Amino acid sequence: MTSAANLVAALLGCAALPACAVTRGPFEPGIAAPLADGVTIAVVGGAGARGPAAQQTARALTEVLGAPTADRSAMVLLVGDYAPHRFARGRGRRAKAPAKPPVVTQATVATPRVGTRFALRGVAERHHQAGPLPSAAQAVVRVGADGRGDTISRCEARTCRIDSTAAPGVVDLVLLDLEPWGVPTDDDDAPVARIESLLDAISRLPADTPRILVLSLPVEGAYETGQGAQFGPTAMFHLLPPALARHLAAGMFVGVIAGGERSLHLSPDLTAAIQRSDRVWLRSPVWQVVSGNANDPRAGRIAHRSTWRGGIVHRPVVSTSDPGFAVVRIDGSASLTIDLVAQHRGRWHTARTRVPLRPAPHPATTGTRQLNPCPWCDDKPAGERR
Numbered sequence: 100m101t102s103a104a105n106l107v108a109a110l111l112g113c114a115a116l117p118a119c120a121v122t123r124g125p126f127e128p129g130i131a132a133p134l135a136d137g138v139t140i141a142v143v144g145g146a147g148a149r150g151p152a153a154q155q156t157a158r159a160l161t162e163v164l165g166a167p168t169a170d171r172s173a174m175v176l177l178v179g180d181y182a183p184h185r186f187a188r189g190r191g192r193r194a195k196a197p198a199k200p201p202v203v204t205q206a207t208v209a210t211p212r213v214g215t216r217f218a219l220r221g222v223a224e225r226h227h228q229a230g231p232l233p234s235a236a237q238a239v240v241r242v243g244a245d246g247r248g249d250t251i252s253r254c255e256a257r258t259c260r261i262d263s264t265a266a267p268g269v270v271d272l273v274l275l276d277l278e279p280w281g282v283p284t285d286d287d288d289a290p291v292a293r294i295e296s297l298l299d300a301i302s303r304l305p306a307d308t309p310r311i312l313v314l315s316l317p318v319e320g321a322y323e324t325g326q327g328a329q330f331g332p333t334a335m336f337h338l339l340p341p342a343l344a345r346h347l348a349a350g351m352f353v354g355v356i357a358g359g360e361r362s363l364h365l366s367p368d369l370t371a372a373i374q375r376s377d378r379v380w381l382r383s384p385v386w387q388v389v390s391g392n393a394n395d396p397r398a399g400r401i402a403h404r405s406t407w408r409g410g411i412v413h414r415p416v417v418s419t420s421d422p423g424f425a426v427v428r429i430d431g432s433a434s435l436t437i438d439l440v441a442q443h444r445g446r447w448h449t450a451r452t453r454v455p456l457r458p459a460p461h462p463a464t465t466g467t468r469q470l471n472p473c474p475w476c477d478d479k480p481a482g483e484r485r
Contacts, residue, residue, distance in 0.1 A: 122443070124365075124417030124450045130162060131438050131449040137430030138246045138269055139163070139173040142390040144315075144358025144424075146181045146202040147223055150394030152422035155442055157201035163426055163440070164205075172214025172246040175206045176272075177232065178358030178390065179221020179315030202393045207232060214247035215240075219274050221315040221358060225282070236276045237290075237297050241268035241308070242429075248272065252297060257289050259297035261304060269429050270456075273301060273352070274313045280340045281333075295342045302346060309456050312352040316359035317389050319372045321418065324360055325410020326376045327472060332410065334359060336373045350382040353458060356427065358391040363425060363439045364418035365389075367454050370461065372413035375472055384458040388425050388437050389415075395422030395442075411472040417450045419443075433457065 133139060141163055164173045181203050199207075207216060217240060218232035239252040239261055251265040275297075279290030301310065316324060320334030334357075336344060346352070355369070366372070368384040423441035430436070439450045 122419040122421065122441075123415070124419070124439075124452075126417075126419065126439075126441065126443075126448040126450045128446065128448055130159060130440055130447050131451050133163075134428050134430045134436060137428050137436075138242060138244070140176060140242070140427040140429075141173060141206070142176045142178060142356055142358075142388065142425040142427060143202060143206055143393050144178040144180065144221070144389070144391035145361065145396070146177055146206060146393045147183050147200050148180065148394045148396035149183075149200065150396035150422065152393070152395040152442055153201045155445075156393050156422055156424065157205040159440060159442070159447055160202060160205050160424060174214060174242065174246060174248050175216040176313060176356065177203070177206060177216070177218040178313065178356065179219055180223040180358065180391070181206075181218055181221070181232075182224045200394065214245070215249075217248065217272075217274060217313075219276060219313060219315050219358075220278070225278065234276060235274040237293050238274045239297070239301065240272040240274060241265055242270050242272060243268045244431075252300070254293045254297065257292040257296065259293055259300055261297075261300045263304065268308055269431065271301075271308050271310045272313050272356075273297075273310055275343070277314060277316070277340065277343075281338065291340065294340055298342050298346050298351075302351065309353045310351060312347070312355045314355065314357045314359075317357040318347065318355050318385075318387060319369050319376060319413050320360060320410055321364055321366070321372075321389070321413040321415050322360050322362055322409035325413055327411030328409060336377045336379060344379070347385065348379055348381055350460065352385060353383075353456060354385060354454065355387040356425075357387065357389050360389050360391045361396075362392050362418060362420045363390055363423055363441055364415035365425075365437055365439060365450075365452055366413070366415045367452070369413075375412040375470055378470065381461065383460040384455070386437075386454040386458075388427065388439075390423075390425035390439075392420070392422050393424055417452060419450075421448075423447075429456070 217235045220234040238250050240248040241251045242248045251262045316334040324334035326332045365388045367386050370381045419441045421441040421443045426438040428436040434453045434455050
């Protein structure tokens with residue numbers, strides 16, 4: 100049997116198995132215990148989809164959100180597609196059942212352990228504002244040592260300003276809804292002007308507090324939204340507003356939190372991927388965590404899974420197409436901890452990775468890097484690349 104026939108047979112056999120998934124990285128059994136001290140941020144994407152993993156994900160999210168101590172709260176970020184919809188790609192269409200999906204209910208229920216919740220709308224919320232929370236749109240959220248997030252920015256018609264007298268925090272989350280840039284309507288450029296104004300206001304602040312960018316789509320998609328993806332790229336550095344791309348390259352953000360891809364994945368540094376896709380050099384490393392598959396709405400349909408129709412410039416260090424969510428933990432050290440919590444064959448597994456909270460700038464000169472769309476080439480010596 101030829102290699103092509105083997106691949107087709109593997110795909111057909113895998114398509115019949117709901118638990119069939121592609122996983123890369125050090126996943127260990129169980130949900131990792133929380134850190135002894137620190138701030139917990141749960142990142143949930145695709146929470147509104149109707150899928151077989153919804154109830155199990157809701158219970159696991161309850162366990163994670165109940166772990167913080169009495170004097171520290173947890174935070175929840177809903178990064179797109181939280182309005183009820185049937186399938187991951189059935190975006191913009193309302194589900195027949197009016198009830199909120201279990202994961203959305205758990206993420207938004209009032210509990211003493213969850214201090215603040217923020218929602219950033221995705222494609223499912225584009226045509227109707229039916230989500231459980233109003234979209235944060237453009238905002239700067241300062242996360243304090245107690246785990247609560249306070250919005251320190253205020254946007255009006257075309258301008259945004261930031262309260263420079265706000266109390267210090269452990270990290271600033273910069274929430275940006277980029278739909279006005281990607282899908283302009285009615286020739287109204289005021290939303291785009293607000294994005295640029297907010298970024299300019301952030302650049303004038305002292306860089307004492309690390310900043311994390313929060314989007315509904317990745318900066319550089321690895322799978323169905325990336326360059327070379329089957330249905331065309333929607334998440335590329337090249338597609339970002341020029342002001343955001345400029346500030347990212349200059350080192351304004353230490354990391355990116357995003358949804359939008361039907362998988363969980365983490366990249367400690369996007370530098371190589373952005374160099375391949377856009378020939379842009381970042382001043383310092385920028386990590387990215389993507390959480391977009393809370394409910395596994397397409398279980399068993401391997402032909403539609405992101406890992407089989409992915410991009411060609413970016414391969415995450417840790418990734419899985421299993422359902423789950425991500426947890427970002429900040430403990431006051433020089434690095435933060437990111438957990439990818441995924442359900443595989445009815446059991447929960449966790450991949451824990453530490454990334455720098457204040458990464459050092461890249462050296463002024465480096466060796467020659469493979470710039471062609473070849474995400475696996477970094478693992479091979481130059482003489483073996485094809």
